Amino acid sequence: MIYTCTLNPSIDYFLDVNEFRTGQINRVKTDKKMPGGKGINVSIVLKRLGVSSETLGFIGGFTGDFIKQALKKEEIRTNFIEVNGDSRINVKVKSDTETEINGHAPDITKENIDQLFSQLKELTDQDILVLSGSVPESLPKTIYKDMMEVVSKNNVKVIVDTSGPAFNEVVTMKPFLIKPNHLELGDYFGVELSNVEDIISYARKLIDLGVEHVIVSMGGKGALLVGKEEAFFASAPKGQVKNSVGAGDSVVGGFLAEYSVSGDIVKAFHNGAASGSATAFSVDLCTKEEVLALLPEVKLTKI
Ligand SMILES: Nc1ncnc2c1ncn2[C@@H]1O[C@H](COP(=O)(O)OP(=O)(O)O)[C@@H](O)[C@H]1O
């Protein structure tokens, strides 16, 4: 079974505004509320691509109820731990540029953390665990590392997509796959990365630290898969970007949808890249039809 863990779920509140201006009243053209948070998006993409998963993490309040209802409609299994307080609302303003304001997580107690660890202890070497997104302020900074320590005892494969201090914590824990974007990869090493050669050479440094596979997403410039010996580039097809929120999560979802069926890393990367672009070109997260239509347009090159 694939488990996605979202420590900090959200309602993503999308606002479409003509010529957004700070310091003034802006009126929206259209708005939309969607369940969000990185692991949750991975589970939605997996489901749409025909693969089931179960969502773990902390959820609470009226916002939490909205997220659970939305996942129920998508027929996704949830096993969240209920916390006091409301899950956050993340505001996504789409105008001539995209602006994101991500809210605060509710407080999470020691008892809530213990409940999560009891769930993790049940995972086996047949399971894949996706750890995705930011870490709520009330949790120990080492939480992802602690979680990986627990599941590593049962040889669970772990995929990580996070940033900042949480990213720094996990790179030495030998994850199966890690998916930074080029900015997050650069932040970790304290460098600015703009060309493919440099990105590959810094991704290789993560491999030297024990990470098995690295996918570096580069927005409209495509994505790279870097392993011990090989590297592949996936092009980003041209198209009209409708909403790039969730494109990174779709790369992880698309990767896993293929990997969990064929076990083929390169095919999985191809599917992940097509899923990322399909989401960027769609108002919502990608559908299977959109991914299949884009696959031939995503060119894979061995580097
Ligand atoms: N403008 C775009 N055009 C085509 N594909 C895109 C575009 N933006 C993102 N993608 C696809 O989605 C992937 C993930 O996007 P990216 O913005 O790098 O992720 P993140 O949201 O994690 O920063 C990219 O590697 C690419 O394959």
Ligand SMILES: O=P(O)(O)OC[C@H]1O[C@](O)(COP(=O)(O)O)[C@@H](O)[C@@H]1O
């Ligand atoms: O946990 P974080 O880092 O605040 O990110 C949460 C946000 O990221 C998203 O999961 C989208 O992520 P990506 O655009 O990187 O795929 C949103 O749904 C959510 O609002």
